[in-house]
Structures are given as C-alpha cells and as structure tokens.
Amino acid sequence: MTEQLHPTFQSQFDTVVERNPGEREFHQAVHEMMLSLTPIAGEREDYERWSILQRMCEPERQIIFRVPWVTDDGEVRINRGFRVEFNSALGPYKGGLRFHPSVNLSIIKFLGFEQVYKNALTGMPIGGGKGGSDFDPKGRSDTEIMRFCQSFMTELHRHIGEYTDVPAGDIGVGAREVGYLFGQYKRITNRYESGVLTGKGLAWGGSQVRTEATGYGLVYFAQEMLGTKGESLEGKRVVVSGSGNVAIYAAEKVEELGGTVVAVSDSGGYVVDESGIDVGLLKEVKEVRRERLTDYAEAKGESARHVSDGTIWDVPCDVALPCATQNELDEGHAETLVQGGVSLVAEGANMPCTAEAVSVLREGGALYAPGKASNAGGVATSALEMQQNATRSSWSFEETEDKLRQIMVDIHTQCLETAEEHGDPGNYVMGANLAGYTKVADAMVALGVV
Incomplete structure (x- = not known):
C-alpha cells in the first residue's frame, strides 16, 4: 500500500485498521477502494452526511461458528466456519463459500468487501457477502466431506435464504460440496428452496454455463x-x-x-x-x-x-x-x-x-x-441461476452464455466510461471501483441509516 490516500479518506482508513487489527487482506482491499475515490473527494455532501464510506467498511453482520465433524476413523475434528454478510443495499447478500486452510476472518472480509462492488457492476439486484471455513477438503473421502458440509450447514442454515443470503461455491467448494450443503438445508428446513444456493447441479435447479x-x-x-x-x-x-x-x-x-x-x-x-x-x-x-x-x-x-x-x-x-x-x-x-x-x-x-x-x-x-x-461472470451467472429458480424455468446453454457475454461487455463499458469521466482513461481499477461504489452508495442514501 505505497500510494497515499487523499486526506479526506486517510482518517477513515486509519479507523478501519484500528477497528480491524491484523486483518492485512481486508486493509489492502479497503485501501485500494479508497485510492479510487480520490476524484470524488468532497464532491458528494450526501455521502459524507450519511457516513456512507464508514458504513460500507463495517459489515452488516459477521458470523463465526464451530464446525464439529467425525473422520472415517472416528476421530472428532473441529473447524471454524464464517459468514460475513457485508452489504444488502442492492439485494440479498450474495457470495461464495471457500473451504481452505488459509481461511480466516480477514480473508473472508476482504472477499466480502470486494464482492459488494463486483455484484453492483453486474447490474443484478444482489448485495455482497462471503463465507467459508479453514477445513481442507484435499485428501478427504466423499463421506468425510459430506459430514463436514452437513455440520457446516446445520449452523449456516439459520442465517441464509433466497431473500436473505445466497451462498455459492469458491475454492474448495464445487458441485459436490454444494450438493451436500443443499441436501442438508432441504432436510433441516423441509423446503425445496432452490434459490438459497447457486452452483447447483443441472438436474436439481442449477444453471447452464455456471461451471464455465x-x-x-x-x-x-x-x-x-x-x-x-x-x-x-x-x-x-x-x-x-x-x-x-x-x-x-x-x-x-x-x-x-x-x-x-x-x-x-x-x-x-x-x-x-x-x-x-x-x-x-x-x-x-x-x-x-x-x-x-x-x-x-x-x-x-x-x-x-x-x-x-x-x-x-x-x-x-x-x-x-x-x-x-x-x-x-x-x-x-x-x-x-x-x-x-x-x-x-x-x-x-x-x-x-x-x-x-x-x-x-x-x-x-x-x-x-x-x-x-x-471475474464478475461467475456471480453474474449465479444471479441468472437465481432468476431461473424464481420463475421455475431453465435456459439453454447458448441463451445463458449470450447473457453472460453481454453482462461482461456492459461491465467493461462501465469501467471505461467511468474512468474517462473522472479524467483517467483506461484506468480499469478506478473505473470499476467508482462505478460499483456509486451504485451501492446511492442505494444506501435512499434507504436511510440502517
């Protein structure tokens, strides 16, 4: 983080660091976003009056829980589960679950923070969140992974729903894991709520092109x-x-x-x-x-x-x-x-x-x-999966890929036009951050202090 922030944002960044000690990845993501906001420093009185940036840097909810499970040898293991529901101004929280030994609160928070703006760029009505566990699926049998996923969802199910928070896959969480997670959710809730998870198999509510x-x-x-x-x-x-x-x-x-x-x-x-x-x-x-x-x-x-x-x-x-x-x-x-x-x-x-x-x-x-x-194509197609689930419909591979392609073209256009509007043509970082930030900020202003 060698570049200096605008004085308007430096004190706010210092507060983020103070309130979130040791969370290096989260600090990095916030610093990058604040750097990109320099062109609008002091321009939006409503953003400052409603403390938009400070609120964006504080997740709406952070959930940490114990995940106990049993190995094939009968040994009890304990992992830590996370779900950070960062911002729901544009829609239900949306973001993947990561199962990897490196997972900690800092990583989940940086991913959730980034997800807010990524999701805004897609133009879809979804907020941002992220979750996961320090569980390592490598070398584990299918039954061990199933037992872990079932234990993980036993706690997570009370925090998610198709109008509340919609997880998906990420590193270490593919179709197999999503299947086990969805099965446990269905079992506990007694509802076939297909829109509660995305990345599902095609035979049970998934979308064409989601894998790709x-x-x-x-x-x-x-x-x-x-x-x-x-x-x-x-x-x-x-x-x-x-x-x-x-x-x-x-x-x-x-x-x-x-x-x-x-x-x-x-x-x-x-x-x-x-x-x-x-x-x-x-x-x-x-x-x-x-x-x-x-x-x-x-x-x-x-x-x-x-x-x-x-x-x-x-x-x-x-x-x-x-x-x-x-x-x-x-x-x-x-x-x-x-x-x-x-x-x-x-x-x-x-x-x-x-x-x-x-x-x-x-x-x-x-x-x-x-x-x-x-890389917003993944969550964009997850949102397309949610659309299909909501209408009990299924689109062809070609139709879904066409929608994906157009979304990516539109995101590219947003980035270019926003960067040019603020005097730095070709700066995709500034363009992406400012375009995403203003969409979320405007929605937060409209919704009041919540």
Whole structure:
C-alpha cells in the first residue's frame, strides 16, 4: 500500500485498521477502494452526511461458528466456519463459500468487501457477502466431506435464504460440496428452496454455463480490453495461473477465441506446454481424477514440462490471467512479466495482484483489470441461476452464455466510461471501483441509516 490516500479518506482508513487489527487482506482491499475515490473527494455532501464510506467498511453482520465433524476413523475434528454478510443495499447478500486452510476472518472480509462492488457492476439486484471455513477438503473421502458440509450447514442454515443470503461455491467448494450443503438445508428446513444456493447441479435447479462462467467471463472481458487497442486474443500467447475451475474454463475460452495457453499451475509447480495446454486432458486430470499437474505432464508427453521451483510468471506471454489466489503476483513477478512483453493482465482470482504489482504493470504499459470487474461472470451467472429458480424455468446453454457475454461487455463499458469521466482513461481499477461504489452508495442514501 505505497500510494497515499487523499486526506479526506486517510482518517477513515486509519479507523478501519484500528477497528480491524491484523486483518492485512481486508486493509489492502479497503485501501485500494479508497485510492479510487480520490476524484470524488468532497464532491458528494450526501455521502459524507450519511457516513456512507464508514458504513460500507463495517459489515452488516459477521458470523463465526464451530464446525464439529467425525473422520472415517472416528476421530472428532473441529473447524471454524464464517459468514460475513457485508452489504444488502442492492439485494440479498450474495457470495461464495471457500473451504481452505488459509481461511480466516480477514480473508473472508476482504472477499466480502470486494464482492459488494463486483455484484453492483453486474447490474443484478444482489448485495455482497462471503463465507467459508479453514477445513481442507484435499485428501478427504466423499463421506468425510459430506459430514463436514452437513455440520457446516446445520449452523449456516439459520442465517441464509433466497431473500436473505445466497451462498455459492469458491475454492474448495464445487458441485459436490454444494450438493451436500443443499441436501442438508432441504432436510433441516423441509423446503425445496432452490434459490438459497447457486452452483447447483443441472438436474436439481442449477444453471447452464455456471461451471464455465467465471473463466469464460474473464476471457470475454480480456477480449474487450484488447479491442480498445484494435487487437484480439487471436494468436496471443497466454499464461493462466491455477488449474481449478476458473483457470480451466478460461483456458478453454482462450483456445476457442484463437489464443494459445502455454502454462498453468497448481500448488506443486507449473506446467509449460508449448504446443498449447490440452484442456480436455487438464479437465480429466484435475476434475475427474483429482490429480496433480505432474500427472498432466506425464500423460501429455514430450511437449509438456513440469517445473517445481520458480514461478509461472517466469514464462513469457502476451496475456497473463492470474486465477489462483490472492496476492500471488507480486512486484517482482510483475517486473518479470513486463520485461517479457506482457500487454494485458486480467484477474480471474480475487485480488491476486499486490498493489505494488499493479503499479509496475500500469507503469510498464500493460492493460490491467481488477477481479471485481474481470471475474464478475461467475456471480453474474449465479444471479441468472437465481432468476431461473424464481420463475421455475431453465435456459439453454447458448441463451445463458449470450447473457453472460453481454453482462461482461456492459461491465467493461462501465469501467471505461467511468474512468474517462473522472479524467483517467483506461484506468480499469478506478473505473470499476467508482462505478460499483456509486451504485451501492446511492442505494444506501435512499434507504436511510440502517
């Protein structure tokens, strides 16, 4: 956080730090937002009179609970569950659940804070929240994961509902986990309330394209960014960090639009495949067999090389799509990317670039898009799933993908027009933050002090 805040916001940021000690990720997200508000400092008397920014930085509700469960060996384990319901000015809280050992209150709060503005950019009537647990599903049997999900939902069910708070998946929470969570919710409440969770299976209330949505939406956004320079993904060399849901479907859409993904990663290293990542094989290894990238490299043969040290950002590329986790791309990585000729970086994960990295990328002439804009396709399609649930209807893959594509085009337009209106053309960070902030702020003013 090297850039200085406008004096109007510095004291408010100091208060956030004081009230939330040690929550580094949350401080980072708030600082980035406040930096973007400089162009409107002192301009909106109603925002100041109603203490809008201070209220935005304080979640409406923070829920922390114990999650006891039993292993297959009969051992009792205890994890911690979270749900932070951040802001409901635009609609019911909406945001994913993350199951990962790194999960703590700071991470859930930064994710929830970001989710508020991301959801506002979609134009859908949804507020922002986030949740999860420090439970690690890796290496656990299906029955252990089921028991954990059932215990988690036994507490969570009292806090959610289709008009209150609608969770979805995130890291460590896919279709399997959503199924177990929804089953327990249905069992406890005796209601088939399909709109209470999104990311459901197609046979029981899910939406076409939801699995692909975040990755596809990211690539649609990147394509729009390149379009401002008269370019496209055709012929571009692309690096995608991660090899989970977002990374896989981003790679698939890049390939469809004529680009070549040459590298993907996981926690054990990364694979460089100069012939282009085989997305079908990647899906088989990561989604079906739940194996590592070393297994991908072995199955692919001579064209694929696994690297267990260094970083995926050492691989030269035209386009970089960080899709793994927060703060994975730091200042040094950004310098390497710029030296390697990168022209565009768009975030598929939430806040994967540090503030210092963003400065290096922008100073190096690369187009850069923050996750609240470029990865909004997932939650947008979750909102489309909620629409279908509410009307007991089901749309085709093509119809849903068309809606997703148009939402991403509209978000891109909002970002560009807002940045230009405030005197910094091409600044997607400012454009995304200001566009999202003013939508939520105006709704909060209208609703009064609540």
